[in-house]
Amino acid sequence: MNSSTKTQSLRILMFPWLGYGHITPYLELAKKLTTKGFFIYLCSTEATLSSIRTKIPPNLSNSIQTVSLPLEVSQDLPAESHTTNGLPPHLMVKLKEVFDNSAQSFSSILKQLKPDLLIFDFLQPWAPPLAEALNIPSVIFITSSSVMTSFMFHHFNHPEADFPYENIRFREYESRLMDELLANARDPKEREKGSAGVNMSREVVLIKGSREIEGRYIKYASGLTGKRFVPVGPLVQEPDDDQKSSSSELLSWLDQKEAKSTVFVSFGSEYFLSKEDMDGIAHGLLQSKANFIWVVRFPETEVVLEEKLPEGFLDKVGERGKMVQGWAPQTSILVHPNVGGFVSHCGWNSVMESFKFGVPIVAVPMHLDQPINARLVEEVGAGEEVLRDGDGRLNAEAVAAVINRVVVEDGVRAKVDEVKARLALMGDEEIDEVARELMSICSKLRS
Structure with a gap:
């Protein structure tokens, strides 16, 4: 047999x-x-x-x-x-x-x-x-x-x-x-x-x-x-056509951006950011030079997005950023040539997607296994972690600085491309x- x-x-x-x-x-x-x-x-x-x-x-x-x-x-x-x-x-x-x-x-x-x-x-x-x-x-x-x-x-x-x-x-x-x-x-x-x-x-x-x-x-x-x-x-x-067709407007917006100029921001399907962390991420994105797509989730079923963000955030962002509530086609976004980084909680699925598609990680771990995964990301050179202060608070300047380094500089991108090639082999x-x-x-x- x-x-x-x-x-x-x-x-x-x-x-x-x-x-x-x-x-x-x-x-x-x-x-x-x-x-x-x-x-x-x-x-x-x-x-x-x-x-x-x-x-x-x-x-x-x-x-x-x-x-x-x-x-x-x-x-x-x-x-x-x-x-x-x-x-x-x-x-x-x-x-x-x-x-x-x-x-x-x-x-x-x-x-x-x-x-x-x-x-x-x-x-x-x-x-x-x-x-x-x-x-x-x-x-x-x-x-x-x-x-x-x-x-x-x-x-x-x-x-x-x-x-x-x-x-x-x-x-x-x-x-x-x-x-x-x-x-x-x-x-x-x-x-x-x-x-x-x-x-x-x-x-x-x-x-x-x-x-x-x-x-x-x-x-x-x-x-x-x-x-x-x-x-x-x-x-x-792998990205599928259903993902692309259901989010055609978002992907069309991404098409208009320059190569590697945009970061995808998402913290998984089961974690809700605290008000403090949301403010830190928001101000960090504002201070960075990157365009962004930010997926946000809330435990409440009906939410007014503007009330959850720093005052005037959406007006200041303008066409630099897109906010998505609930779900976005993550793999279709990560494989897009205009995406240059992934601001991630470092859930293991997300880390593997970044490695597979060659997208540098801006690591913002929250809980569970995420901090240890973030240390591995840095160990292999495929990203950089945003360090919190002694009380565990996110600092907007630190968020912006890491985003700018990961998106603008070539060192991390070269390393994550190497990881991508090794996995493909x-x-x-x-x-x-x-x-x-x-x-x-x-x-x-x-x-």
């Missing part, structure tokens, strides 16, 4: 967390695996699936099937809120609770579909035991960076020791994040919760990224956990390795 025939019969159930930053790389991995002959079930809530169904190409519609997972509905959390995208922060705990309560429904899906393999996310360590009870092997796919994952496991294993790579640190004003990590590392229950998914993964851990960028962190994470970390590649969604090497690993796990069970 040749490898192509082998994989034709292998069906994978993929089960990501409910964030857009999770289901998007899961879908991109699904697309890659179908080219190797796998059939994919992609399971999530209807609210989450509705955001990605149109991104399944027609030629793959017979190889990727979406499967809806029902969650408990309440007045606070109706079915359309069963996603982290745009969810007010105070409802996040409630969403995690109802998600964890869906184990019985997910077990029924496993029994009905009988997949050959489960690929699961780190926030649902209750899923692998359900699969293993049915003799279905499980492999975790982590959508975070290897640098953050190795940083976390280092402190789980050695809470009193410094991370061995000195560029990767929380800054003093991020001490709260470090304190939380160390508190979890010292608490056996929290440590178990954080490492459970990796411990239950069969033989390997799949992780979004590339050895070209994070080779030493992938190796270190493997040593810390006793599991082979296998990178799946950047998994960046990898081609299908990484996904071929992933396919071999998954086939091996399934064949051992069958033999």
